[in-house]
Amino acid sequence: xxxxxxxxxxxxxxxxxxxxxxxxxxxxxxxxxxxxxxxxxxxxxxxxxxxxxxxxxxxxxxxxxxxxxxxxxxxxxxxxxxxxxxxxxxxxxxxxxxxxxxxxxx
Amino acid sequence: xxxxxxxxxxxxxxxxxxxxxxxxxxxxxxxxxxxxxxxxxxxxxxxxxxxxxxxxxxxxxxxxxxxxxxxxxxxxxxxxxxxxxxxxxxxxxxxxxxxxxxxxxxxxxxxxxxxxxxxxxxxxxxxxxxxxxxxxxxxxxxxxxxxxxxxxxxxxxxxxxxxxxxxxxxxxxxxxxxxxxxxxxxxxxxxxxxxxxxxxxxxxxxxxxxxxxxxxxxxxxxxxxxxxxxxxxxxxxxxxxxxxxxxxxxxxxxxxxxxxxxxxxxxxxxxxxxxxxxxxxxxxxxxxxxxxxxxxxxxxxxxxxxxxxxxxx
Numbered sequence: 001x002x003x004x005x006x007x008x009x010x011x012x013x014x015x016x017x018x019x020x021x022x023x024x025x026x027x028x029x030x031x032x033x034x035x036x037x038x039x040x041x042x043x044x045x046x047x048x049x050x051x052x053x054x055x056x057x058x059x060x061x062x063x064x065x066x067x068x069x070x071x072x073x074x075x076x077x078x079x080x081x082x083x084x085x086x087x088x089x090x091x092x093x094x095x096x097x098x099x100x101x102x103x104x105x106x
Numbered sequence: 107x108x109x110x111x112x113x114x115x116x117x118x119x120x121x122x123x124x125x126x127x128x129x130x131x132x133x134x135x136x137x138x139x140x141x142x143x144x145x146x147x148x149x150x151x152x153x154x155x156x157x158x159x160x161x162x163x164x165x166x167x168x169x170x171x172x173x174x175x176x177x178x179x180x181x182x183x184x185x186x187x188x189x190x191x192x193x194x195x196x197x198x199x200x201x202x203x204x205x206x207x208x209x210x211x212x213x214x215x216x217x218x219x220x221x222x223x224x225x226x227x228x229x230x231x232x233x234x235x236x237x238x239x240x241x242x243x244x245x246x247x248x249x250x251x252x253x254x255x256x257x258x259x260x261x262x263x264x265x266x267x268x269x270x271x272x273x274x275x276x277x278x279x280x281x282x283x284x285x286x287x288x289x290x291x292x293x294x295x296x297x298x299x300x301x302x303x304x305x306x307x308x309x310x311x312x313x314x315x316x317x318x319x320x321x322x323x324x325x326x327x328x329x330x331x332x333x334x335x336x337x338x339x340x341x342x343x344x345x346x347x348x349x350x351x352x353x354x355x356x357x358x359x360x361x362x363x364x365x366x367x368x369x370x371x372x373x374x375x376x377x378x379x380x381x382x383x384x385x386x387x388x389x390x391x392x393x394x395x396x397x398x399x400x401x402x403x404x405x406x407x408x409x410x411x412x413x414x415x416x417x418x419x
Contacts, residue, residue, distance in 0.1 A: 073245060
């Protein structure tokens, strides 16, 4: 998994070819920390040239996250051509739902 | 054929972890199954002040839970992450069906707790994660220097409002009554906090905005008068956090064990109406739902489960 920051998000996600999965998390977000190992597992299983996996700590990139219309964590989102095309947010971001979403694009 | 545990505990909140600790110490072959993070409700609680023996300064829900988890592990309780789909609790061997497999045990302790009660306003679901939240520790940082509203008047609402005031420019508590229900010590701190404001006799009727929450309609519970709250023009958004109590996580057990308004009925020893099936913590009918009462329930159920299992042999 590629760890993003507010400098690299644009190039690695919005300008990147193919589809990109982004795990938006934050400091002190316990549900985010519980979900993350599952996302790592999915990255191993489904990641590839056409489906890249990244993570962004929103605590250090707050304005960027708000710009992506994210105000609640955790969010696992899929991007293509600079746009968020799908996402699992908060209670819907269960390992099961996230995997089902990722499978659609793998 | 999968192995048969002595006891399976569903849920790793304070009730489940305490049950795990006591069951482990009794040398019961113990499995704890949790779908999300350990700690349940307490894992998303910013500050805890009333658990006996906790750290006096700087204890958070997650820090307390981390020690509970360690303690349960130390005495041998096994832990699996899985989502339970169905149960068969009627026979001598209880069956628990999860996404990853089937689990068997002689006794089952139901400890799946509760989840936050929705605010109950129009458009609520649309704005969860877009301004509406039930987890201050998850989402407070987004609202640094913005305005935030908190719905509720109990301990959790006021504690979380104070936590949010470390980030937000202004925090307004919206409460349906004209006085808080929170403990006096918490109220004193709240009234001394210059960032905290209060909107009494009020409920949120409707949430609105383009993509992010930026407008809401408030109803006065005494006069019925409606007022609209708009986000500051420069902000373009605000936060709305709900802490108005909990609903029990008991859908899975409907029709299987005796319930009252969705809460599971037990006797003083945590027995449900089914032999070998116990219920502990926030999901059972009781007068006080706190970490300390959840932990006590867990301890009692584990000892009762041991007693039940030894009588089976």
